[in-house]
Amino acid sequence: PAPGGPRRGALVVFEGIDRCGKSTQCSLLLESLQRRGVRAELWRFPDRTTPIGGLINEYLQKKAALDDAVIHLLFVANRNEKREEMLRLLAGGTTLVLDRYSYSGVAYTAAKGVPHLDAGFCRAAETGLPAADLVVYLDLDPEQSAARGGFGSERYEKVEFQKKVRSQYGALADGRWLRLDASQPAEQLQAQVAAAVQRAVERAAAGEPLGRLWD
Numbered sequence: 648p649a650p651g652g653p654r655r656g657a658l659v660v661f662e663g664i665d666r667c668g669k670s671t672q673c674s675l676l677l678e679s680l681q682r683r684g685v686r687a688e689l690w691r692f693p694d695r696t697t698p699i700g701g702l703i704n705e706y707l708q709k710k711a712a713l714d715d716a717v718i719h720l721l722f723v724a725n726r727n728e729k730r731e732e733m734l735r736l737l738a739g740g741t742t743l744v745l746d747r748y749s750y751s752g753v754a755y756t757a758a759k760g761v762p763h764l765d766a767g768f769c770r771a772a773e774t775g776l777p778a779a780d781l782v783v784y785l786d787l788d789p790e791q792s793a794a795r796g797g798f799g800s801e802r803y804e805k806v807e808f809q810k811k812v813r814s815q816y817g818a819l820a821d822g823r824w825l826r827l828d829a830s831q832p833a834e835q836l837q838a839q840v841a842a843a844v845q846r847a848v849e850r851a852a853a854g855e856p857l858g859r860l861w862d
């Protein structure tokens with residue numbers, strides 16, 4: 648960073664199949680960052696509070712049927728409507744913790760197996776958004792996630808589909824992904840998450856540039 652200039656925040660994303668424990672880990676992480684005096688915010692995608700997010704919510708709750716390309720592009724639009732604010736917060740030194748992001752977009756749409764909506768199409772739709780400094784991937788067997796509370800009421804919450812999503816995630820992982828066995832106890836997972844996030848926050852503060860999807 649420029650001497651005396653702001654040190655940027657890190658973009659930390661949690662990914663994984665339904666019920667793998669993302670929201671639990673995100674909340675624990677936010678508390679631990681704030682305890683250590685790191686300025687941080689927790690967001691989730693989809694953001695169901697915007698008009699576009701409202702349409703996504705109706706689709707997920709099976710109150711509306713939408714073409715697969717249309718729902719994919721709504722998820723993309725829902726991230727783009729937050730793009731400017733994300734960039735502003737990161738540049739100003741706030742670390743952003745995201746509960747799902749573009750990696751969900753690719754994994755869930757590509758898992759549908761629609762020929763014209765493959766992973767290449769999904770990626771092309773959202774170049775220009777910032778890439779994560781760290782993706783914490785909580786890997787869990789869909790049979791185990793299905794046994795956790797609340798599974799089954801929304802679209803996509805089917806073991807067979809979640810297996811396809813898991814294999815799509817496997818194809819996306821690169822050097823910025825930390826894959827954790829999500830069947831471990833939550834506190835044990837959090838210790839590994841906190842250590843990796845601290846390193847990502849330090850790298851960002853030291854001036855490592857923010858990446859761009861899908862460079």
Ligand code: Z5A
Nearest residue numbers: 665666667668669670671692693722751752755795796833
């Ligand atoms: N989607 C998409 O298609 N395209 C996109 O671009 C985006 C999303 C962004 C929204 O999901 C749906 O949208 C999702 C993908 C699609 N569809 N599916 N599947 P969401 O984010 O609103 O919901 P979710 O992530 O699928 O589920 P969730 O309920 O939020 O799960 P979670 O956050 O991963 O888990 P949790 O709430 O922390 O924990 C679930 C339960 O497990 C709960 O009872 C916990 O107490 C328990 N738990 C948590 N951790 C543990 C451990 N370590 N051990 C044992 N039990 C645990």
Ligand code: MG
Nearest residue numbers: 669670671746
């Ligand atoms: Mg959640």
